[in-house]
Amino acid sequence: MTQKEYVIEAMRRNGGYATFQQLNQMVDFSTWKTKTPQASIRQIVQVYDEFFRIRPGLWALTECKDDVLRRFDIVENDVGSDEMFTHSYYQGIIVELGNMHNYTTYVPNQDKNKKFLEKKLCEITTEPELPDFTYEVIRNRAKTVDVIWFNERRMPFRFYEVEHPTNITNSLDKFYEL
Secondary structure, rough: OOOOHHHHHHHOOOOOEEEHHHHHHHOOOOOOOOOOOHHHHHHHHHHHHOEEEEOOOOOEEEHHHHHHHHHHOOOOOOHHHHHHHHHHHHHHHHHHHHHHHHOOEOOHHHOOEEEEEEEEHHOOOOOOOOOOOOOOOHHHHHOOOEEEEEOOOOOOOEEEEOOOOOOHHHHHHHHHHH
């Protein structure tokens, strides 16, 4: 089996799509004669017509395009569906990175039921409620941050806001206060 066929098969097992992180976990590299199999996967999905990009880091099989877009409620060339998917997608990517680095992860209540791929954000976070790390007035402001990573002492390690087409003034004010 070729490297491309390994990637295609992994995506099929995952429902026709995958993030790079998922592919790196699913593909068996044992027979690959390369020192950088992750780079090979990135090249394969970017070069061959069997794949298409949904978002940065998220690819799907061209043969499954209609099904995958329908599953994620993405309408091509529709700004509204694009923005809605983009915000929760990046929140999910940030949560996954935090989990991968063994941080406790949190998203605010208003975002918990938003979708990251085929799961709700609350299904991938590790902290259902904001830890009691400081004064209530500061915690109330922190409750609205898109993603927070906490260290082993349950203290905030990183705050993340996902901003793309909106005005970032509110986020900058929030970070200044925190």
